[in-house]
Amino acid sequence: MPPPSAIDVGAATDTEAAIVVERLSINGVQARRSKAPPVSSAIAASGSSDMFKSPGYDKPKAKTWDHRLNVESKSRKPSPLKQAASMLGTPGLISLGGGLPSSSVFPFEHVEVKVPNPPRFSEQETKESGLCVRAGKHDAVEGKSIYDIHVAFNYAQATGSPQLLRFVTEHTEIVHHPPYQDWQCALSVGSTSALDMAFRMFTSRGDYLMTEEYSFCSALETAHPLGLKPLGIRMDKEGLLPSHMDDILSNWSEKERGARKPFLLYTVPSGQNPTGATQSTQRRHELYTVAQKHDVYILEDEPYYYLQMQPYTGPDAPDIPPPQSHEAFLDALAPSLLSMDTDGRVMRLDSFSKVIAPGMRVGWITASAQIVERFVRHGEVSVQSPSGVSQLILFKLLDETWGHAGYLDWLIWMRLEYTGRRDTLLYACEKHLPREVVSWDPPMAGMFHWIKVHWKTHPWVKEGKDILEIEDKIWRAGCDKGVLSAKGSWSRAEADPGDDMFFRMTFATAGAEDMAEAIRRFGEALRAEFGLGERNGS
DSSP states (O other), rough: OOOOOOOOSSOGGGGOOOOOOOOGGGHHHHHHHHHHHOOOSSSSOOOOGTTSSSSOTSSSOOOOTTTTTTEEEEEEEOOOHHHHTTTTTTTTTOOOOOOOOOOEEEEEEEEEEEEETTTTHHHHHHHHHHHEEEETTTTTTTSSHHHOOOTTTTTOOTOOOHHHHHHHHHHHHHHOOOSOOOOOOOEOOOOHHHHHHHHHHHHOTOEEEESSSSHHHHHHHHHGTTTTTEEEEEEEETOOOHHHHHHHHHOOOOOHHHHHOOOOOEEEOSSTTTTTTOHHHHHHHHHHHHHHHTOOOOEEOTTTTGGGGOOHHHHHHHHOOOOOSSHHHHHHHHHOGGGGGGGOOEEEEEETTTTTGGOOOOOEEEEHHHHHHHHHHHTTTOOSSSOOOHHHIIIEEEEEEHHHHHHOOOOOOOHHHHHHHHHHHHHHHHHSSOOTEEOOOSSBBBEEEEEEOOGSSSSSGGGTOOHHHHHHHHHHHHHHOOOOOOOOGGGSSSSSOOEEEEEEEESSSHHHHHHHHHHHHHHHHHHHHHHHHOOOOO
């Protein structure tokens, strides 16, 4: 069965009225494309997800969000230059209206990249049998492609190129099948940029922003200069606790808090940064229901969604067999909040940073048509559009070379790659870290391992030192031993340091031997700090 497109949590909600329709399949993409108008190869061509997705006539329409958009967002008008540029594809039109440089002065005749040939995805296999993918300056005119340097390296619409927008729209429908009619996608310059734009669409200075009690550092740093006050929602091993959010909102006092009731939630449901927690299906259902109850709008940031890993079995147990088909892989993923969103109250932030390369600086958002239109208006006068160089490379890789099937094959390979990396780090933790003073839950997604340190047995406690002083001492001891970690306090949503101490370790970067050695060094630092003595065989 595919992930559910509506929630079922007992109490009657609007989601019970959702009509489930058959989702787009990989095999159905070409049939869909054959019935659609051709994608324009004009410079700065307009594009909309409505050109590429099923009409969804039997689905409800999204709610409107005028009451949540701020004055800045409501004030934005369409860019006349972008509107004029949409005319460039008109046959016979001679343009003297816009400052788009001629591609004849672009110092590039072609670009070529070597990419994996599915299913041979490893670095060594790509060296040996990879495919050389080439994009020329005038491929569209020459009938070689629908996207080329002439188009991609020029100015573009803020929705992104129609060529890549088509792929991400189809991908979103295949994976998430949003259960309302008027959803759309727009490309972004990565999720950090998209989040900054979202904050500036919805919030005003003095507002509270709900998020996990430990949250993504860059999200917090984005919020602070905007005058937002992060409000930490308690967590457990499955992430954010909807019951705590409900309690806060149900008992909110504007007089005591000095601000209106919060209505915006920023959350990372899968492989949460920094804790590595992944919300279960039931947890996501409960969260969405609380959002409906209090009319909360959700920013669902999911850079690690496809890094959901195999269950952890331990160093001496057999591995769980990997998914044997695209359908099995999609079924193994936790359903997204987008897939439950019958109201259009979720803006989902996707990114190629963690599954292709962060330097691409390309991602996309999915939200209701109203919200995407406001997002695009903002983009027209800020980022304008993601890098055309990146969009062209991604199009050649994902659409022309791999296709949707090849991309899912890659994501399955990534799932297993990160499972192996996670397991290597956990094996080292089990071998080298002193269980007397640390504990952890194996992460099920993402790039991070969240280690709890039972700091109250540290010798400095008797000297009257506080949690932050002891955390810093342990962190510096690790650095002195030659291992860099991240302090948990760096990610606290609120100024209160809390009563628990954590350190974040990543298994995304170092090789297996270096990871094991780093954990051994951290174990040495902990033993020295807590006066536990040497561990035999460490």
